[in-house]
Amino acid sequence: MSSKKIIDLDNVVVKIAGDSGDGIQLTGTQLTNTTALMGEEVATFPDYPAEIRAPQGTVGGVSGFQLHFGKNVYTPGDKCDVLIALNPAAIMANINNIKWGSTIIADSDTFSEANFEKAGFTPELFEQIKQNNNLIEAPISSMTKAALQDTGLDIKTIMKMKNMFALGIVYKLFGFPLKYTEEFLEKKFKNKPELAEANKKVLQGGASYASAIQAIPSFRVSNDTRLKGKYKSISGNIATAWGLLAAAEKANLPFYLGSYPITPATEILMEIAERRDLGAKCLQAEDEIGGIVTAIGAAFAGNFAATSTSGPGLALKSEALGLAVMTELPLVVVDVQRGGPSTGLPTKTEQADLMQALFGRNGESPVPVIAASTPSNCFHYAYQASKIAIEHMTPVLLLTDSYLANGTEPWKIVSVKDLDEIKPKFAKEDVECYQPYARDENFVRMWAIPGTPGLEHRIGGLEKMDITGTVSYVPANHERMTMLRDSKVKKIADFIPLQIVEGFEDADTLIIGWGSSYGHIESAIEELAQNGLKLAHAHIHYINPFPKNLGEILEKYKRIIVCEMNMGQLANYLRMTFPQYKYEQINKIQGLPFTVNEIVEKIQKMMEE
Amino acid sequence: MSTTYEAKDFKSGQMVRWCPGCGDFSILAAVQKAFAETGRKREDFVVVSGIGCSSRFPYYMNTYGFHGIHGRAALLATGVKIANPKLSVWQITGDGDALAIGGNHFIHEVRRNIDVNVLLFNNEIYGLTKGQYSPTSKFGQKTKTSPYGTLEKPFNVGSLTIGAGGTFFARTIDVNVKENVEIFKFADKFKGTSIIEILQNCVIFNDGAHNKITNKDEREENQLWVEHGKPMIFGKNKDKGLIFENGELKIVKIGENGITEKDILVHDMTQKNPIIHLALANLNLPDFPMVFGIIRAVEASCFDDLLNQQIEEVKSKSKFKCMDDVFNSGSTWTVE
Numbered sequence: 001m002s003s004k005k006i007i008d009l010d011n012v013v014v015k016i017a018g019d020s021g022d023g024i025q026l027t028g029t030q031l032t033n034t035t036a037l038m039g040e041e042v043a044t045f046p047d048y049p050a051e052i053r054a055p056q057g058t059v060g061g062v063s064g065f066q067l068h069f070g071k072n073v074y075t076p077g078d079k080c081d082v083l084i085a086l087n088p089a090a091i092m093a094n095i096n097n098i099k100w101g102s103t104i105i106a107d108s109d110t111f112s113e114a115n116f117e118k119a120g121f122t123p124e125l126f127e128q129i130k131q132n133n134n135l136i137e138a139p140i141s142s143m144t145k146a147a148l149q150d151t152g153l154d155i156k157t158i159m160k161m162k163n164m165f166a167l168g169i170v171y172k173l174f175g176f177p178l179k180y181t182e183e184f185l186e187k188k189f190k191n192k193p194e195l196a197e198a199n200k201k202v203l204q205g206g207a208s209y210a211s212a213i214q215a216i217p218s219f220r221v222s223n224d225t226r227l228k229g230k231y232k233s234i235s236g237n238i239a240t241a242w243g244l245l246a247a248a249e250k251a252n253l254p255f256y257l258g259s260y261p262i263t264p265a266t267e268i269l270m271e272i273a274e275r276r277d278l279g280a281k282c283l284q285a286e287d288e289i290g291g292i293v294t295a296i297g298a299a300f301a302g303n304f305a306a307t308s309t310s311g312p313g314l315a316l317k318s319e320a321l322g323l324a325v326m327t328e329l330p331l332v333v334v335d336v337q338r339g340g341p342s343t344g345l346p347t348k349t350e351q352a353d354l355m356q357a358l359f360g361r362n363g364e365s366p367v368p369v370i371a372a373s374t375p376s377n378c379f380h381y382a383y384q385a386s387k388i389a390i391e392h393m394t395p396v397l398l399l400t401d402s403y404l405a406n407g408t409e410p411w412k413i414v415s416v417k418d419l420d421e422i423k424p425k426f427a428k429e430d431v432e433c434y435q436p437y438a439r440d441e442n443f444v445r446m447w448a449i450p451g452t453p454g455l456e457h458r459i460g461g462l463e464k465m466d467i468t469g470t471v472s473y474v475p476a477n478h479e480r481m482t483m484l485r486d487s488k489v490k491k492i493a494d495f496i497p498l499q500i501v502e503g504f505e506d507a508d509t510l511i512i513g514w515g516s517s518y519g520h521i522e523s524a525i526e527e528l529a530q531n532g533l534k535l536a537h538a539h540i541h542y543i544n545p546f547p548k549n550l551g552e553i554l555e556k557y558k559r560i561i562v563c564e565m566n567m568g569q570l571a572n573y574l575r576m577t578f579p580q581y582k583y584e585q586i587n588k589i590q591g592l593p594f595t596v597n598e599i600v601e602k603i604q605k606m607m608e609e
Numbered sequence: 610m611s612t613t614y615e616a617k618d619f620k621s622g623q624m625v626r627w628c629p630g631c632g633d634f635s636i637l638a639a640v641q642k643a644f645a646e647t648g649r650k651r652e653d654f655v656v657v658s659g660i661g662c663s664s665r666f667p668y669y670m671n672t673y674g675f676h677g678i679h680g681r682a683a684l685l686a687t688g689v690k691i692a693n694p695k696l697s698v699w700q701i702t703g704d705g706d707a708l709a710i711g712g713n714h715f716i717h718e719v720r721r722n723i724d725v726n727v728l729l730f731n732n733e734i735y736g737l738t739k740g741q742y743s744p745t746s747k748f749g750q751k752t753k754t755s756p757y758g759t760l761e762k763p764f765n766v767g768s769l770t771i772g773a774g775g776t777f778f779a780r781t782i783d784v785n786v787k788e789n790v791e792i793f794k795f796a797d798k799f800k801g802t803s804i805i806e807i808l809q810n811c812v813i814f815n816d817g818a819h820n821k822i823t824n825k826d827e828r829e830e831n832q833l834w835v836e837h838g839k840p841m842i843f844g845k846n847k848d849k850g851l852i853f854e855n856g857e858l859k860i861v862k863i864g865e866n867g868i869t870e871k872d873i874l875v876h877d878m879t880q881k882n883p884i885i886h887l888a889l890a891n892l893n894l895p896d897f898p899m900v901f902g903i904i905r906a907v908e909a910s911c912f913d914d915l916l917n918q919q920i921e922e923v924k925s926k927s928k929f930k931c932m933d934d935v936f937n938s939g940s941t942w943t944v945e
Contacts, residue, residue, distance in 0.1 A: 037942050180940070232941040246932045256692055275935070276920055277927035281691055285684070286717040293681040297688020300675055301655070301696065305688070323678050413936045450673035450689070450696055453652040458621070458667050460676025461660075470623060471668060 011041075011070025012174070013077030016166055017094055018086030019056050020049050020063040023163040028065025030167060032408055034180045036233040040069040043375075043519070044408045045076035045593075050263070050347045057110075057118040062093035072526070074519030076407060078595035082173065084166045086110070086140065089119035091129065100132055105169055107162070108137035138209065140165050147205040148198050157195075161202045168206020178203055234411035236375040236404035237267035240308070240334055243382025245275055246414075248304040251390050251422035256298035256305040257282040258291040260313065263346040264402040265336035268308040288316035292333065296320060299329040300459070302449035304390060306332040310402075311340045311353045315360070322361045324395035325485065327459045328437075328445050330424075331394075332385050337401040337515075339591040348591025349403035351515050352566040357397045358544055358573065364482045366489040368392075369544040371399040373518035376411035378404055381541060384496075387422045392492055393444050399543075401565075403516045403593050427455050436469035443488035490545050499547035504534040510557040511603070512583075514540045514570055517594050521563055524599035533607060540570070546577065554581050561586060561606065563599060614645040621671040627662060632783030632809035636730065637669055639786045640699070643793035644672070649697055656699045657685040659706035662737050663730040663809070666701040680711030683718040686725040694913040697797060698725040704745040705735050708764050712744070719773040719802050721912040726796045726803045729766060730783075734815035747818075766806040767890025767904060771883045777803040778890060779903040782823055783810060788834070792903060801911045822899050833898040835889065837906075840873035843898050850874070858888045860897065878906040 016031070018024050025046055035042045047064040054061030068077035079099045085091045087110040098104065116126070129135060144162040145155070164181075171178055182200050189196035234242075248255035259269040261284065272282045281303070285291040288309055295305035309317060314335045324331045337353045339345025357369045368388055372381040378400055385398040427434050427446035436457045439445050448455035457469060465472035466480055501510070503525045513521045518539050525535045538553055540546070554560060554574075562571035563586040571583045586602045588594050619641040627633045644654060654672035658664035659682035667674030673696075677685045686700040707715045707729050718725070734752065735741040741754040745766070749758040770778045777799055779792050789807070796803035808819045822831050833843040833851070841851040848863045850873035861868045880886065886905040893899055929935050 033940050037940060039942060039944055228944050230937075230941055230943045232936070232939065242932065242935065245935075249932050254692065256688070258688065277923045277929055278931070278935070279920055279924060281916065281920070283687070283691060286713055289681065290684050290687075290714060290717070293677070293684035294688035294691070296677075297657070297675070297685040297690075298692035299688075300673075300685070301689040301692035303692040305692075319678055320681065327675075413941065415936075416932050450655045451652055451693060453650065456652060456672050456674075458623075458670075458674035458676065460658075460667070460674075461678050462676060 009070065009081070011068060011073060011077075012082065013066065013068045013080040014082040014084070014170060015064055015066040015080040015094060015097065016084045016163075016170070017062055017064035017090035018163070018166075019089075020051070020054055020061050021056070022063065022086050023160065024048070024063040024065050027163040027167050028067065030181045030184060031065070031067055031170060032233055033184075034171065034176050035067065035069045036231070036410055037180055038176060041071065041073040042067060042069040042233070042409060043073050043076045044068070045403065046406045048347060050345075057087055057089050057115050059089050059093045059119060062090050064090070064094065072523075073409075074522045075593070075596065078597050082170070084170060086162065086166065087119070088115050088121050092119040092121055095129070098133065101134070103134045103136065104129070105136045105138050105166075107140035109139050109141035111137070136213070138169070138213075143205060143209060144202050147201050151194070151198055153194075153198060158198075161199050164199050164202040165206035165209075168203040168208075169210040171203075172207040172210035178207060229412045231410040231412055233408050234376055234379070235267070235406060235408045236372065236378040236400050237265070237336065237406070238271055239376055239378035239411060240372070240382045240398070240400060240405075241268045241271035241275075243379040244306050244332060244386055245272065245278070245280060246379070246416050246419060247383050247386030247390070247422055248280075249416050250419055251304055251386075251424055253302070253304040253390070253424060255280045256295060256303040257307065258285050258294035258298070258305070259283075259308045260285050260288045260291045262288070262310045262313045264338055264405045265308045265310045265313070265334065267405065268334060268336070288313040289320060292317040292320040292331075293323075295331055296324050296327070296329060299324070299331050300327070300450070302447070302451075304330065304386065306334065306386075308334040308336070310336050310338050310346075311356065312343065314353060314356060318361050321367065321395055322363060322365050323461045325361070325365045325367060326461050326464070328393045328485075328488075329395070330389040330447070332382070332389050332396050332398060334382070334398045334400065336405045337399060345591040347402065349401045349516065349593060350566060350589065350591060351399075351401060351517075351564050352569065352589070353399065354514075354543070354566065354569040354573065357399055364486065366486050367544065368394060368396045368489055368492055369399065370396065371515045371541055371543055372404060373515055373539055373541060375404050375407045375409045379411065379414075383419060387420060388492055388495070390422055390424050391444070391495075392442065392488065393425060393447060394489060399515060401516050407516075427452075429454060435467050437464050438467050439484070439488075442491050442494075443484055493545040493548050496542045496545070496547060498549045499538055499540065499553055501536050501538050501553060503537040504529070505536070507534045507536040508558040509607075510536045510538055510553070510560050512538050512540065512560060512562045512570070512574070514543065514564065517563060517565060520594040520596050520599055523596040524603065527596060527600050528603060533603070535603070543570070543573070551578055554578055559584065561603065563594070565589065565594065614651065616641040616645050618651065619644045619671050621669055623668045625669050626665065628813050630812040631662070632732070632811070633663060633666070633730065635784045635786050636728065636789065636807060636809065637666065639789035640670070640728070640793060642786070643790045643797070646790065646794055647697070647797050649797070653696055654699065655689050655696050656701060657689065658682050658701040659703075659711060660737070661703040661706045661735075662811075663701050663703045663728075664706060680706055680709070681714065682706060683711060683714040683727075686727075687718060687721070687723050690723050690725050690913050691916065694724070694917060700725055700727045702727060702729055704729070704731045704733060704743045708744040708766070708769070716769070716773040719770055719775045719804065722774075722776055722801045722909060724800050724802070724911045724913050726793070727805060729804060729806050730809040731766060731806050732809045732811040732815055733763070733818045734811050736811045736814050740814035765891055766804065768887055770804045771887045771890060771905060775804055775905065776801040776907045776909045777903075778806070778886070778905045779803070780806045780808070780890070780899070780901050782808045782819070782901065784823070788902070795903060795906070799906055800914070801909060821894055831894055831898050833892070833900050835876040835878075835900055835902040835904060837876055837878045837903065840870055840875050842870070842873060853885060853888070856884075858885075858892060858897070878903050879908070881907055
């Protein structure tokens with residue numbers, strides 16, 4: 001490809017990659033904001049190493065940010081149309097992630113023998129990439145240097161700005177304006193105007209370079225399917241934090257979060273710490289157990305309380321979660337899943353905590369389990385988890401994952417006044433004799449808040465006597481209480497929406513998914529429909545209890561395929577719950593989300609069998 | 610409006626299930642009496658605990674109560690106090706609950722200086738599991754899990770507290786009800802984490818563990834009760850006292866070598882510098898008496914107050930008044 005051309009596409013996947021110290025994630029955030037402000041549908045996926053500063057120039061040290069925009073954007077995209085690579089390792093790390101014939105813009109100043117060697121690049125492989133793609137060797141480092149030669153800035157500072165040069169190229173490629181990032185830079189470097197100017201100069205340099213060089217194609221994306229309304233770009237973690245805070249506001253309860261930093265859930269704690277400006281209380285506890293038990297204490301004292309964590313942290317919280325089950329207090333536990341077991345893959349995604357969430361406690365210890373499926377619906381499901389916890393006096397486990405937590409997409413802004421009512425079940429002050437374990441028709445006990453005269457009572461982890469709540473070792477009572485706790489959670493099925501089925505009504509194969517694979521499954525079904533294969537898709541958000549109509553739905557299909565990022569945990573839970581049906585499985589356990597193509601190919605293969 | 614209660618108003622209906630002769634009974638009586646005398650309303654007390662014999666305590670108090678899980682009493686206390694700082698929060702714990710399984714939470718609670726009152730029942734043994742050694746068991750002590758003697762040095766609760774930056778430490782004995790009522794009332798008023806170590810006798814598994822200190826014949830020689838502003842004098846004849854010399858405490862005899870009462874060290878529980886408090890907490894038999902009473906009570910900012918102050922401050926400066934303001938902040942766009 002030697003001459004400039006314009007490529008028309010419905011949607012584009014672009015990825016920026018470089019060393020983990022190159023400011024890739026900041027660049028990605030800027031690109032997301034500008035794309036969203038242009039009114040595009042957008043989904044993103046940051047992909048960064050667990051090490052804060054992994055060895056420079058190696059594949060292990062590559063940080064990437066992928067962004068998908070245009071029409072029908074359900075996922076951050078499988079493979080990229082455009083890759084901006086700040087060194088050879090960034091190309092190497094993404095070698096399986098680029099479309100055949102894609103455009104690669106790479107910093108040619110880093111093309112030294114040593115760097116190729118560090119990246120594990122052979123001359124043959126490089127030649128192959130050149131032949132199959134439109135590789136543009138752009139001297140990004142030296143042009144960044146040249147743009148700032150008169151500024152008197154030191155070379156280290158100057159080299160930190162090459163990400164802005166790359167961003168400038170991307171903006172020009174898609175005809176996006178520079179102004180949003182320019183405004184951002186002015187604000188970020190308010191007290192260092194010389195740095196704001198330098199960054200802007202480099203950004204403009206990148207844009208000018210892209211328009212000057214004939215070899216770079218421009219992309220034109222058409223999109224006319226946008227929903228009306230006011231939007232903002234939101235990540236799963238922020239959406240989760242806001243869902244919890246919105247629930248506390250709606251329920252008119254003070255909010256408390258007890259948490260311990262853990263990848264990839266920490267942002268929830270950070271956001272809620274920030275919301276001290278709205279009166280939200282939070283404690284960075286000394287450990288995971290400290291997070292949940294202080295939350296249980298706060299719940300006892302009348303706050304709406306939550307704790308956020310990831311798989312290893314949930315393991316540490318299990319005993320305390322049982323205490324919340326026994327004391328029947330409202331509590332939301334957020335598990336942002338990552339690759340396991342043990343420390344596993346801290347920055348990678350997986351859906352392998354489902355069994356832990358459902359059963360990972362001693363004794364018969366039922367807990368409602370809810371899973372979000374897109375970054376923006378983390379808000380909705382965090383809100384619903386809170387509503388169930390407060391109205392049914394139970395701990396609730398909300399599952400998200402690393403992919404949802406860090407991914408962003410547009411969120412249609414809501415107003416708290418339009419959200420479902422949340423009504424705490426407070427014990428009445430004038431009650432003759434408060435019975436802590438007396439229940440309403442939904443098996444829910446009443447919440448008596450310390451400080452209220454006349455409702456003094458004692459609860460704890462020992463088995464409780466039915467109604468009175470005193471300690472009881474009576475054998476028949478233990479069985480009765482076990483049943484009551486179980487019935488209370490099962491009864492929640494009356495309060496959650498029925499399962500919906502997407503895709504084709506008359507299909508005979510049902511694809512079941514849960515969590516973050518929603519977009520990939522939807523896209524795969526659309527793609528397969530174009531090849532004449534009609535499929536139905538049930539994405540389950542309420543896992544315990546299941547929606548009441550799930551059994552009827554399963555009954556309708558000849559084949560049921562469960563697609564999940566684990567070895568088949570939902571499939572096994574379905575086998576336990578509805579043993580009369582046969583479940584086939586599509587699984588992936590690589591720390592990475594499915595690609596649409598993988599699902600398409602696997603389903604096609606299964607259909608041939 | 611002042612509320613008047615008697616100790617019996619704090620008794621719950623639940624039958625008390627400690628072994629006959631257990632030191633816990635006297636502590637319960639002292640707590641009920643102290644609560645009645647604080648002038649606080651009954652509904653404003655919350656008694657929390659972990660696991661162990663002592664942790665049954667909340668069930669016997671006619672207040673709000675929470676019997677938690679092993680080692681986590683400090684966390685329940687912290688959560689309750691942050692959720693509602695107006696409550697008077699009492700944490701009942703033991704040497705195993707607070708210093709072994711809950712050791713981490715203990716030091717962080719003290720470090721944060723949450724305004725709660727901690728009654729640490731120290732019987733130097735695991736009672737509820739029937740007689741295994743604890744982090745305060747004496748070095749070499751033979752128990753069911755140390756049949757040939759322990760190989761572990763015990764914790765000193767006072768030096769652990771002061772080492773973690775503690776602002777309040779008192780030591781007392783289960784049966785000293787009169788003193789205990791006063792110490793508990795003082796702790797109730799004191800802002801900060803009040804650690805009160807109570808030497809408690811487990812009649813079944815470690816009977817007489819504190820006998821050397823508490824027996825009638827020797828107690829005047831082996832106990833030194835400190836009082837703020839008073840010289841530290843002890844002994845049957847009230848003729849022995851402490852002085853602080855060359856960085857350590859020494860026993861002197863009044864009337865010998867020209868020593869008069871004026872030379873004896875006067876107790877200042879409010880002294881910020883912890884050196885003397887630490888030295889007092891560490892004194893032990895056989896060379897010294899053990900020190901009782903309020904050893905340290907230094908006013909300092911406590912976490913719950915700081916949190917609320919910070920909330921009020923950032924709230925007053927914030928442009929956000931509700932979540933809708935947050936939702937609509939930053940970059941947004943509208944699709945027409």
